[in-house]
Amino acid sequence: MPSTLQRPIVLIGPMGAGKTSVGKRVAKALGRPFVDTDKLLVSRHGAIAALFETHGEPHFRELERAAVAETLASDDVAVVSLGGGAVLDESTRALLADAHVVLLTVTPEAVGPRISGSDRPLLHHDGLAAWQAIAEARAPIYASLADLTLDTSHRPLSHVVDDIVTWAGTEPA
Numbered sequence: 001m002p003s004t005l006q007r008p009i010v011l012i013g014p015m016g017a018g019k020t021s022v023g024k025r026v027a028k029a030l031g032r033p034f035v036d037t038d039k040l041l042v043s044r045h046g047a048i049a050a051l052f053e054t055h056g057e058p059h060f061r062e063l064e065r066a067a068v069a070e071t072l073a074s075d076d077v078a079v080v081s082l083g084g085g086a087v088l089d090e091s092t093r094a095l096l097a098d099a100h101v102v103l104l105t106v107t108p109e110a111v112g113p114r115i116s117g118s119d120r121p122l123l124h125h126d127g128l129a130a131w132q133a134i135a136e137a138r139a140p141i142y143a144s145l146a147d148l149t150l151d152t153s154h155r156p157l158s159h160v161v162d163d164i165v166t167w168a169g170t171e172p173a
C-alpha cells in the first residue's frame, strides 16, 4: 500500500554501500517512486566514466547538483539514492535539509567484491585503496548529514530495507 511519507528518504554513503540496491527496494516496499541520480545522469549524459574523462569531475558535480535539486523538487519522488560524492557539494548538502537522510556504510573488507568490476572513475587506478581513502575523507560529511546510519557489511539487503521502512514509519512527517 502506498505510504503517506511527507518528506523524501535520501540514501547517502560511499560507493558500494548499497544505496542503489537498497533505495530501489525501499521504494517498492513503500509503493512510492524511486530515483537514482547516477542513473538519471547516465540516461541524460551517458556513462559517468566518460563524463569525468571528457569534462572533468567539477562539471560532473554541477550536473549532479542540478539532478539532485530537480529530483527533490518533484512532488512525486519518495526515495532517492545519490551518487557517493554528491554530498561533497555544499549546495547539494543544503538540499537535504528537508529530507530523511539515511547513511549506508560498509567496511573495506566487505566492499571489495561489491566494487570489483564497477566502472567508477575514481576507482580506476587504485581500486580498494582509493575507495578506502575516499570513504575515510568523506566520513565526517556523511555523518553530519545522517538521521539514521546503517552498516550493510554483513547484512542481507532485505534486512537493511526492513530497518529503513520501519524507521521511516516512526519519523515525524
Ligand SMILES: Nc1ncnc2c1ncn2[C@@H]1O[C@H](COP(=O)(O)OP(=O)(O)OP(=O)(O)O)[C@@H](O)[C@H]1O
Residues within 6 Å of the ligand: 013, 014, 015, 016, 017, 018, 019, 020, 021, 022, 038, 081, 082, 083, 084, 114, 115, 118, 120, 152, 153, 155, 156, 157, 160
Ligand atoms: N547488503 C548487501 N549485501 C551484499 N551485497 C550487497 C549489499 N548491498 C549491496 N550489495 C551489492 O553491492 C553492489 C553495489 O551496490 P550498489 O550499486 O547498490 O551500491 P551504491 O552504494 O549504489 O554504489 P555507487 O555509489 O557506486 O552507486 C551490488 O552488486 C549490490 O548487489
Ligand SMILES: O=C(O)C1=C[C@@H](O)[C@@H](O)[C@H](O)C1
Residues within 6 Å of the ligand: 014, 015, 038, 048, 082, 083, 084, 085, 086, 119, 120, 121, 122
Ligand atoms: O563517490 C563518488 O565520487 C562517485 C560515486 C558514484 O556513485 C558516481 O556518482 C561517480 O562515480 C562518483
Ligand SMILES: [Mg+2]
Residues within 6 Å of the ligand: 019, 020, 021, 036, 038, 081, 082, 083
Ligand atoms: Mg548507486
